[in-house]
Amino acid sequence: MNYSNKLKKIGFSEAEAAVYLACLELGGAKASEIAKKTNLLRTSIYTVSKALLEKSYLQKSKHGKIDKFIARDPKIILEETRENLDSFAAIVPNLGNLMNLAAKCPKVEFSETKEGILNIYKQIIKADRKYPICLIESGKAVEKIYEISGWDFVYEWQKKFSEKDIAVKGIITDDLLPVFEKIPEKIKNLLSRRTQIARVIKKEEFPFSINLYLMYPNLVYFIVPDSLFVLSIENKDIYISLKSMFEGLYEKTKSVDAKEIFG
Numbered sequence: 001m002n003y004s005n006k007l008k009k010i011g012f013s014e015a016e017a018a019v020y021l022a023c024l025e026l027g028g029a030k031a032s033e034i035a036k037k038t039n040l041l042r043t044s045i046y047t048v049s050k051a052l053l054e055k056s057y058l059q060k061s062k063h064g065k066i067d068k069f070i071a072r073d074p075k076i077i078l079e080e081t082r083e084n085l086d087s088f089a090a091i092v093p094n095l096g097n098l099m100n101l102a103a104k105c106p107k108v109e110f111s112e113t114k115e116g117i118l119n120i121y122k123q124i125i126k127a128d129r130k131y132p133i134c135l136i137e138s139g140k141a142v143e144k145i146y147e148i149s150g151w152d153f154v155y156e157w158q159k160k161f162s163e164k165d166i167a168v169k170g171i172i173t174d175d176l177l178p179v180f181e182k183i184p185e186k187i188k189n190l191l192s193r194r195t196q197i198a199r200v201i202k203k204e205e206f207p208f209s210i211n212l213y214l215m216y217p218n219l220v221y222f223i224v225p226d227s228l229f230v231l232s233i234e235n236k237d238i239y240i241s242l243k244s245m246f247e248g249l250y251e252k253t254k255s256v257d258a259k260e261i262f263g
Contacts, residue, residue, distance in 0.1 A: 015040060015048045020057055023071035028061060030068055056080070106235035114148050116230045120221050121149075124213060125160050131216035132167035134246050137198070139175030141211045143182075144225035151184055158190045170198030171246070171253055173208050199253035206249070214243050 007017035022037040052058040222231040
């Protein structure tokens with residue numbers, strides 16, 4: 001029987017298995033004897049033996065100035081392992097509750113870099129086209145994003161967005177309309193192909209100055225371009241709550257056709 005492979009299956013490294021088996025066969029053995037038996041370097045024997053001592057697979061005895069390593073009885077190790085497994089089994093239900101609690105907690109990430117902002121837009125482009133992206137954009141935020149990203153990035157992004165035919169359900173503050181006038185013609189042409197760009201709300205009625213994106217089924221992105229700040233939250237409850245607030249606001253806004261803005 002290949003005992004080494006059996007030991008490796010329960011967590012021993014190849015060197016640990018070799019040293020443990022050598023100690024079983026030799027009884028109490030010096031590092032030099034174990035090295036000869038295993039064909040491992042003597043320096044390696046000390047490193048491996050230390051690991052096995054920490055795991056309670058070996059014991060060490062001193063004979064004068066010489067250290068000898070002794071393999072612990074496998075039956076005793078098995079009994080201790082069973083006791084440890086019983087102890088672990090007793091707390092599994094509580095550990096499961098901790099895992100469930102962690103699963104319910106929001107996964108939050110943030111960034112304070114230009115790359116962080118651009119990465120969010122790269123993620124948005126991967127959206128499932130079956131579900132509309134719900135968004136709120138402001139003139140102040142979008143203008144800053146154009147400045148940060150540059151027109152080449154904006155054009156390529158809008159092109160991919162159009163090609164994927166991603167559905168959008170959007171609200172924009174009216175200070176974004178003058179920003180659209182500064183867009184290069186080739187980008188306006190892409191935007192004009194949309195059947196509906198968004199619904200518009202007056203800035204004084206809704207003083208929003210960041211961008212918000214709600215991605216089905218549980219992703220929320222906040223972008224504050226002036227600070228290069230991005231907050232990503234992955235949590236279904238937060239998504240649903242913000243989505244319901246969005247829908248309430250959406251019903252109070254005015255619908256605008258893309259052709260009215262971009263010609």
